[in-house]
Amino acid sequence: VLNEAVGALMWHTIILTKEDLEKFKALRIIVRIGSGVDNIDVKAAGELGIAVCNVPGYGVEEVADTTMCLILNLYRRTYWLANMVREGKKFTGPEQVRDAAQGCARIRGDTLGLVGLGRIGSAVALRAKVFGFNVSFYDPYLPDGIEKSLGLNRVYTLQELLFHSDCVSLHCTLNEHNHHLINEFTIKQMRPGAFLVNTARGGLVDDEALAHALKQGRIRAAALDVHENEPYNGALKDAPNLLCTPHAAFYSEAATTELREMAASEIRRAIIGNIPDCLRNCVNKEYFLRSSTGGGAGGYSEGGLQQAHSTTPLEAPHSAGSHGPPSGPPPPSVAVPPVSGVTAPPPQELVSLFLGRNNN
Structure with missing residues (x-):
């Protein structure tokens, strides 16, 4: 073969x-x-x-729908509450509900930060706006003006997005420049008590750093459909407030x-x-x-x-249609200045963050 x-x-x-x-x-x-x-x-x-x-x-619709499903689960804690009922927990009054539902939050007025605004990122943004999110995004590859057409807020540095977002969702490719994009350093730049969602690539998140942040309460809860090593069995295995699915968002x-x-x-x-x-x-x-x-x-x-x-030509009618966009070299990387009041990652990390195309 x-x-x-x-x-x-x-x-x-x-x-x-x-x-x-x-x-x-x-x-x-x-x-x-x-x-x-x-x-x-x-x-x-x-x-x-x-x-x-x-x-x-x-699978753009499927991944976008799954992303919103995970975000809603984090905000309303549906997954955890359903498990409590399945396990036989009795809710006899508002006090029991309050104790079980600690961490639930209102969506309307919160800021959803998207790292990457390709096909899936855009689909998530439009869905999130319907639920009442203020949507911000960071994507140095896109031309100016797209934020106006979609009614979104654009930021020009990763740390600004992390600092101002109540929930961060990843929608970028994985390459040698952004491996472990979410790490101990960038987690410290996130708003305390923020949510994290990853339906892109597992290697974007440092599992050990995320596990530590969940145990410390720095990140309130996280939902992951992808993991660096699959089938999953790693540092996050015993982390609290974590919802994991088996790389099925596309299906x-x-x-x-x-x-x-x-x-x-x-x-x-x-x-x-x-x-x-x-x-x-x-x-x-x-x-x-x-x-x-x-x-x-x-x-x-x-x-x-x-x-x-073979030396014999293979006859076949020419396809008149296209199932995908034309390929081409990615736009040049963009130097991203630090945000006042927020510790910036090393400049090279920001410059090369999106050297790969958005896959979403």
């Missing part, structure tokens, strides 16, 4: 390092069935002539069908066109085009999959 495969469809559970990629002798394209590609060495793949693509536009029958169709369509484009120009969501085109020798693990060569695997 390693010698013959010219295309591969893969999930996030498979890790491909440079050493792994070198074993594939004819591989020309990998399509990650999902949005994040941090499980693949995309630079090494490009240098070996292997295009890496993702499917960034699927619905409709979303799963859509995801597979979009991934297969990218493979189809590779079959009938020239790699990487024919691809809609190639994330390593920059590295791919630098390669100058051979195909597969030997380097870059033009053509579709039929040229890589």
Whole structure:
């Protein structure tokens, strides 16, 4: 299989390092069935002539709905109250309800801070406004003016967002620059008693720092659908006021069908066109085009999959539609000044925070 495969469809559970990629002798394209590609060495793949693509536009509604579900659970403590009833706890008066529901909060008037305002972040923002949230966001990739069109408040530093938000929700990609974005340092910049929600990538949160903050009450409660190590079993295992789900925010029958169709369509484009120009969501085109020798693990060569695997052209009608946005290099990083009165992270951390594209 390693010698013959010219295309591969893969999930996030498979890790491909440079050493792994070198074993594939004819591989020309990998399509990650999902949005994040941090499980693949995309630079090494490009240098070996292997295009890496993702499917960034699927499951937006599902993840946005799940995010709001988690936020509502944190504010109204539905998960914990339901478990008390299931365990047989009796509520005989308002005093018992008050004791059991400590930590419940009113949503209207609170500030929801979004780290990243891509497809999912925007969908969450619109939902949150209906519930009465004041929505702020930090995303240095977006042009000025989008906040006015959506009726949102834009901030230009991460620490300003953390300082002014009653609830922080993560909607950005994971890359080498923002690993453990939520750590001991940035948690101290959050408003005491704030909520934290992560439906993006597990590696954005330092589990040990979050566990400590939950035990100390620095963070009132947190809800995580993703974890750095999955299946989950880590420092947060015994943390209080924590709601965890098993990386299922993306799922619905409709979303799963859509995801597979979009991934297969990218493979189809590779079959009938020239790699990487024919691809809609190639994330390593920059590295791919630098390669100058051979195909597969030997380097870059033009053509579709039929040229890589057979001398007989594979006939197929050209697809007139597109399931995703055109790919392209990310905008330049933005130098972000510190906020007065708030300890700023090291400048380089802020400058490079969003060197990767928003996947949401």
